[in-house]
Amino acid sequence: MIGFSRQQMKGLHENGIATAVKHFPGDGVDERDQHLVSTVNSLSVPEWDEIYGKVYKAMIEEGALSVMVGHILQPAYSKALNPTLEDKDILPASLSTELVNGLLRDRLGFNGVAVTDATPMIGYNAAMSRKKAIPTTINAGCDMILFNKNIDEDYQAMRDAVNSGDVSMERLDEAVTRILAMKASMGLVDKQQANSLIPEAEALDIVGCPEHLDLARKSADKAITLVKDTQNLLPISPEKTPRVRVYMLEDRLSGGFKDGGASEGSFIEKLSKAGFKVETFNYEQLNFHEIFEEGVDDLKAKVDLVIYVANYDTASNQTTRRIDWIRMMAADAPWFVQDIPTLFVSLANPYHLFDAPMIKTYINGYSANDTVNEVLVEKLIGKSEFQGKSPVDPFCGVWGTNL
Template sequence: MSNAITTLLSPLSPSAGPLFLSPEDMAWVEKTRDAMSVEAQIAQLFVLSARHDSIAETDGLLAHTPGGIHRFPTHDLDAAWAATRHAVERSEVPLILSGDIEGGTVSAPFTTAIPNQMGIAACDDLTLSADLARIVGQESRALGYNWSFTPVVDINRAFRNAVVGTRSYGSDPHRILAQARAYVSALQAQGVAACAKHWPGDGLDDRDQHLVTSVNDMDMDEWRATFGRIFGTLVDDGVMTIMSAHIALPAYIRDKLPQAGAQAFEPASVSRLLNQDLLRGELGFNGLIVSDATVMGGLTSWMDRAEAVPAVIEGGCDVFLFSRDPVADMDLMLQGLREGRLSEQRLHDAVTRFLSLKAKLGLHRKTPDERIAPLDQTRNLLRQPAHLDRAARAAAASITLVKNRDTLIPITPDKHKRVLIISDEGASFFSGAPERDFTQLIASMEGHGFTVRHFDPDTMPTPDDTDLILYLIGQEATPSLSHIFLDFAKLHASPRNAMIQFNREIPTLLISFGQPYYLYDAPNFATYINAYASLPDVQTALVERLVGDAPFTGNSPVDAFCGKEQLTW
């Protein structure tokens, strides 16, 4: 099987849909595909991940001749530019560059940091949402990206779920759809392919597909009215790609296979029924399907690697995302083809779709300078004043006053001069995420006349020395945490200290710079704010609102009271 197999197969040439090509572009796809050996076609299905922006790492990835490289945020523009330019210049078949460009604090520091999706949804302004998507598109394209694995269209219903949270537009399917439509349209107009995720819909199971195969337990009537409508409308709008996740939809499988046992819980990433029958057949999607990361526990715990590698493509995905051992995985894909677990037709269709995406983006016609301009030009395209202003306005508009039972806000130095801060350092799974820093908030508080000190577990605060306690807590949605909760043992420096609560003796304000549900663990706190991210612009705008210089305008995209009456009092 060392020669191309595709001459025996009918070409995939969509007559409509997001990958529809001109005859000339389709001819390039077919010529490029048919010139590849089987091994080269298999390599073309892989998108490998880069984390370090080094030429050595880039050369190591390019040695596998993958179809794409996924870049995580890093901190040195010169190095990021050089690694990207190196990859573009040394790829014979145009290389696609992808990223999880989701906003929030997981952003490269040399780009305009916009709020995460939940923060954007809290602004409740679709014009602003489209403006932010255009900024993402313009700056991402300037950095050489062609494909963003956004938007997240999950329904944030399971409030203990640690991975959906601030990555989502909230819990209302109508708001999610409106935000996602604005985003996809604006992003793709900038020449960056959007990717709706996570098919067939996350956020109902409080478990994390990074750790375990999670389950969308909707019946099909509810699914079609919610996720089906969201994905279906985006398909009709022309979203170019969809990510198939390690999430089960047992109701659909059992509709097709009433006697299904364990198979009812197979992840979508390897499910022909979910990808081919439901997504392509019922919803009519004719774009590209990319698997979620194949190193995640939701897949690796479901089947062994030798089965899973070919099953991802045979089950309907066109792109195989990430690999800890590309040589081994490409060999397993070839083995699956030889043993009949991956059909020649599926390999043919997948390669054709991936090359069609590249052609639709015009990558085969662009020079390296058109893919990523010289460094000085690239630098000038980033963090433009208009971009920074728009992002700052969005950061301010997102901040949501959830609970102000005792009318603590606004605070003043006359009443609350001595401020104690109890904070957690936060953490993030994502490569390139910065260390959390509340310097901007503290400086703003001190600039308004407050005296600020940090918690000392050996000297507990009392009403005699403290006028106000600020809990600065929370982190943005993060994989592999399992669940969201407010860790008082960590905040108060010991499990025994966790039992000590100050809120009845000292005015106390709980502020989340991430997930919106921490009031669940502090139901008797009278004042609670969701800020969604700890961006410096958010911190500055928050203090303005704490002291009454500006109003709170955020509109919560979720029920921050978690459906519990207790939390409202």
């Protein structure tokens, strides 16, 4: 983690992009989403130091310009730094002087810009009254407020806090100094005076250049992971299984920070070009005869191979994604898995074996872009070897998912 993070930060800094290490004090312990609730990093102090602390410390020493502070509680460290703190008074890091001033500033030695995660999130607003929260955040050690509900209201809350003495001018000056120092370190003033702050339109010509497309293909080739094939199904071929039914398990509604449905056309096109006769399960016009009465022989008369392609990507308000089988008798679930060769490909969430352990051939592709689909089909038909190694436990710690 530290090695990859260092290289990414180095590349960003070399190309004039400031970095934010986030989300302090650390996501991943709690599966919930700060857009919806204040989450909890429940590690003990020694555990946190050994895991998250090492990463944050390394990035700070490497020259991180900012840290994004999340709406995440860390009860163990909050109490360690303030032993008189009661449970009811423990706050998310974005409001916690123990975690920002105490842990991030004093213990980890960070003197750059501390910026909150987006403050319209419920994980922030549910912790205290907003008019109190805004100045509390500044006093806790954060220098910048990310996004507002009503900017005039938030601005007035800060003015009132300064006028009442709850927030000192010295604290505001400190925050502004850090912000200006970060801008200066990036050369933004000089670039603005030289009219080079925003690159010319020609700078976009690099997007989609042959070098980048080649790198994308090499990355896909090395990443796509054959998690298991205990039924020895691979490679597949039009000669062995010419008729393929594809179940596209993916988001079909656009909105938020992403658009669903991106992988269907690409994967079907690549599979068809490989010589397969491909049909897709029709989610728009469900056949209730098929749902309730179709037998094994009925399906075998139409299909030689079934491929599930899942593109359940995480997003805002959807940090935990699982297979959403059709509620009417789970019509698209693999009831036929013991009778028809079946394989499963995930192009996003790598943990779907938790809900589909019965499928004996499982592949993680990690991304639904066109390049991944192209390389994926090449691997399915044996044109290239699988090289990827799982960066996580795809068996989810559950007995039987590896069988």
